[in-house]
Amino acid sequence: MDTSIQTDLETFRTETRAWLEENCPASLRKPIKSAEDYFWGGRNPHYNSDDQKLWFERMRDRGWTAPTWPTQYGGGGLSTQENKVLLEEMAKLQCPTPLFSFGLSMLGPALLKFGNEEQKAQYLTEITQGKVWWCQGYSEPGAGSDLAGLQTRAEDQGDHFLVNGQKVWTSYADKSDMIFCLVRTNPDAKKHTGISFVLIDMKSEGVSTRPIKLISGKSVFCETFFDNVKVPKENLVGELNAGWSIAKYLLTHERSMIGGIGDVRNEKPLFQRAVEALGLENGKLSDPVLRTDIARWMIDQEGLMWTIERTTDESKAGQPIGAKSSFFKYYYTEQNKLKYELLMALEGVDALAWGEEYNDGKLARDFCRTKGNSIEGGTSEIQLNIISKRILGLPG
Amino acid sequence: MTLVINEEQQMLKTSAAEFLKEKAPVAALRKLRDENDPQGYDKNLWKEMAEMGWASLVVPEQYGGLDFGYVGFGQLLEEMGRTLTASPMVSTVLVSTHAILLAGSDAQKEALLPAIGSGDLVMTLALEEGKQHKPTKTALSAVKSGEGYTLNGKKVFVLDGQVADKFIVVARTSDSPGDENGLTMFLVDAKAEGISMSQTPMMDSRNAATITFENVQTTEILGVLDQAFPVLNKVLDIACIGLSAEMLGSIQEAFERTVNYLRERKQFEVPIGSFQGLQHRAALMYGEIEICKSIVIKSLQAIDRDRKDLSRIASMCKAKIGETIKLVTNEGVQMFGGIGMTDDEEIGFFLKRARVAQQTFGDYNYHLDRYSRILGF
The missing domain is CATH 1.10.540 (Butyryl-Coa Dehydrogenase, subunit A; domain 1)
Structure with a gap:
């Protein structure tokens, strides 16, 4: 350099x-x-x-x-x-x-690339100033992994769109001010080509939300319903019916974010937590099977961090990241789930507590939450599909 | 330090790839095997490689080397792994050169390193004694007698032992098997009296030897009496990382061949690579290989930068690459199907090389345990 x-x-x-x-x-x-x-x-x-x-x-x-x-x-x-x-x-x-905020991590990058000047000036500024809480409206009850099959309709009514339908897994929708949403604007086109990207005020008439209770007992996700909601035309981002390319761009972004989350630098190494929990026998962790599992996890984890470093260096040197974000999303989330399996194992019966008197059952609840890591933002299986088609060039 | 190789390293990698593809493809290994070549590698080819500087790449200039660094050396090893090229690179350069560099006197370095660099001297480490890699368990005894020492015992899995001119023999001079202390490295001429050898061809079509030492006399110690272990440890760390770079080349080659086959082979009127059951397994291998690439280049850098935690990194590297080569070669044979089981198809050569490389300098279990021990758990 x-x-x-x-x-x-x-x-x-x-x-x-x-x-x-x-x-x-x-x-x-x-x-x-x-x-x-x-x-x-x-x-x-x-x-x-x-x-x-x-x-x-x-x-x-x-x-x-x-x-x-x-x-x-x-x-x-x-x-x-x-x-x-x-x-x-x-x-x-x-x-x-x-x-x-999801404004910073998800909507912002999309607006920077696809938004017009008025949209950038208004929304990006609101985001940096922390003035608006954004949530994301992608998945629907009938459109999970097959996201492009979404059915929420936005009909052109001249000066506005009329939106009807339902979104699911909208994080913090009950607390949000605005939602960025994928809607179907041309029901006659092929499914990828009839989708648009719109911004909707959650205070609009006809918007309602209902929290979803998860296996962790927590409710950070909601269902969001749109019942004849009027959305101004200027809230369309990018071209009409060209929302899928924005969605793909954003999903890639989300994946690289999920792949990079969890700042582990300040975290106590897993083997130390194991030693504290189980103790040593003749200098080795008293549970020999867990010892092996933990060593294996740590090696993969460090390898993952080094791969992020290498990919960053390669990207600086002009090599495109492309579909590699699918690999990071896959590997990071699988590692995170495995980490919680190991934590559950090494805390034993202590890990099972669920009630308020035991730190609100934090470990057990967090463990349950990790199961969603490999589902949200595109399942692990979808990531493997993307790797095999877009990186390995396998047919079909 | 960036994890992208520089222009010079890339040039070496590219020219090595071209050279090896032409002169030493897998077919050359098959030929050596079919002709029962007693040498185990092509002597003239090794001389040619040495003339290009490959046998002295990481040696300091004062001993006739190129001082090119390990990240660069790793690129060469990786390419040799792609073609499964048989040569004394591991025994003589990767291992012996480092033992001499780290432990040798100036006189020993001057005598041996230029001769290795020119391709004229083949050396190897005589270390293993049992089924598994356990350096501290060394029992072969060296007893002081007159000016020198008398060696008695047996060494197995001595890579290129049948053709080496000199051995670096790890022997016990004090304490007992299991102790780190009390080990000494000796330089022993292959023709010394009392040495008997039996060649043991291995499944990867390369050669190793079992060597028996019966009252073999030597006066030449490499390094410090009784204190060989720390040096040996570092030599093995470097060897593990270098061998991992070679294995990474084999992994990538075997994987690319497998993916190509998935694209071409048709069953049920479609390429078998269109089946999700195979696609996902291929994608999983891709991910593991990405992790391996990062670990290998980081490990090579760790040697160049003389990192304090080199042993931990070396064990991490050998363990992970060993597991991945096992996965990729097993899946390779499986995905090639019936043809993968035939000797005609080359994928099997990768499987067989993998098993030897996995075992060399310690397998997955050994290094996972060592990694944990180093961290203190």
Whole structure:
């Protein structure tokens, strides 16, 4: 790499670390335990603490809720490398992400690529300022893995679309202000070509939500119903009937995000948790079978982290990532499920507690939740289909 | 440090691939096997490889080497794995050169390294004594007598032992089998009195030897008396990583051949690769291979950077690559179906090479255990 760029990056690192040290409140510098620990933004924002509010505002004012987005929309305008440095320094100091939102991770990238100038100016700015809580409306009861089979209709009524139908697995729909949605605008076209991408205000007349209770006992997902909902025409993103390409782009993005989530750098290594839970016998974990399983998991996990690193380097060197995001989505989620199987095994009967008096049964509930990892965002089987067709070039 | 190879490394990789495809394809190995070649590899070809600098790639310039680094060396090994090229690369360069570099005196380095580099000297490590790789269990005894030592015992699975000019013999000079302390490396001439040898052709069509030492005299110690273990450990770490790079080449080649077959072979009027039952298994292998590629290049870098946790990384590498080559060669034979069981089809050569490579310098179980021990659990 160019040495002057390298020097600039080191200067950026030093300055960033100093700024984070000074501006990130000490009370926030601890590992994030669950999604509720984040600040999610929205029209009626909820802060867990004054420090959380302060941290969000400071980062927002620096453009660092969306570090790589253009500054004109309230982003930080950082390069990929600078962003990597920022994330590394935040991880070292255990600074939490100041704003967690599907606007940042999913809608934003789609708008940056497919949105018109008015849409970008309005929605991207709202997202970086944490003003709107977005949710995603893709799946339907009859359209899961076969997403393009979706049936929610949007009829052209001249000055608006009239939307009717039902979405499912809309995360936090009951708390969201807006939803980005795939709808069918041409029922006569082939299924991939009659879909459009629209933005709908959740406060519109005719929108209702119902939480879904999961096997973990929690309800972060909802069903969302649209009953004669009027949606302004300007809320269409991209061309009419060309929503599938946006959906595919977004799914790829979502997969790479799911594939990269879970900052493991601050986490205690699995073998240490095992030693604490089960103890050593003659210097070896007292359960020899778990010892093998844990070593195997750790090797695969480090291999995965190195593959993310290698792919990032290859992408910088001009080699496209393409369908590789399907591999990351597959491998990461399968590893995460396996990790929870191992945690359940090494905590034994303690892991089975479900009630409030036992940390609200956190491990058991989290374990149940991981089973969804390989279903949401495209099942593991769909990822394997994509790998075999788009990477390996297998027919059919 | 970036995980993308640089232009020089890429050039070596490309030219090696072309050379090997032309001069040493799998068909060449088949020919050596069918002719019962006692050498086990093509001597002239090895000389040619040496002339291109392949036998001195990682040796410092002062000993006539190219100082090219391990990431670069790994590219060469990977290409040799693709063609299953039989040569003394592992025994002589990957292992012996490093033992000499890490433990040898200046005089030993000057005497041996240029001769290895020119392709004239073949050396090998005589280490294993039992069915499984357990370096500390070494029992072959070396007892002080006069100026030198007298060696008694037996070594098995000595790679290229039948053609080596010199052995690096790991012997016990004190303590007892199981102890790290008390091991010494000796340089022994292959023609020394008291050595008897039986050639043991292996399933991968390469050769190894069982060597018996009966009152063999030697005066030449490589390294420090009783303290060979730390050096041996590092030599084996490097050997595991280098061999893994070779295995990665075999893995990729076997996998690509299998995927091509899935595209071409028709049953029920369609390519069998259109069946999801096979597609998903192919996609799973693809993923494991991606992980292996990252582990191998990281491990090669770990040697170049002299990382403190090299042993942990080496065991991680050998374990993972060993498991993956097992998976890919098994699936390869299965997916080729009946034809995969025939000697005519080359996929079986990959299966048979895989099993030897898996066992060499410790198998999956050995390295998974070692990885855990190093971490303290």
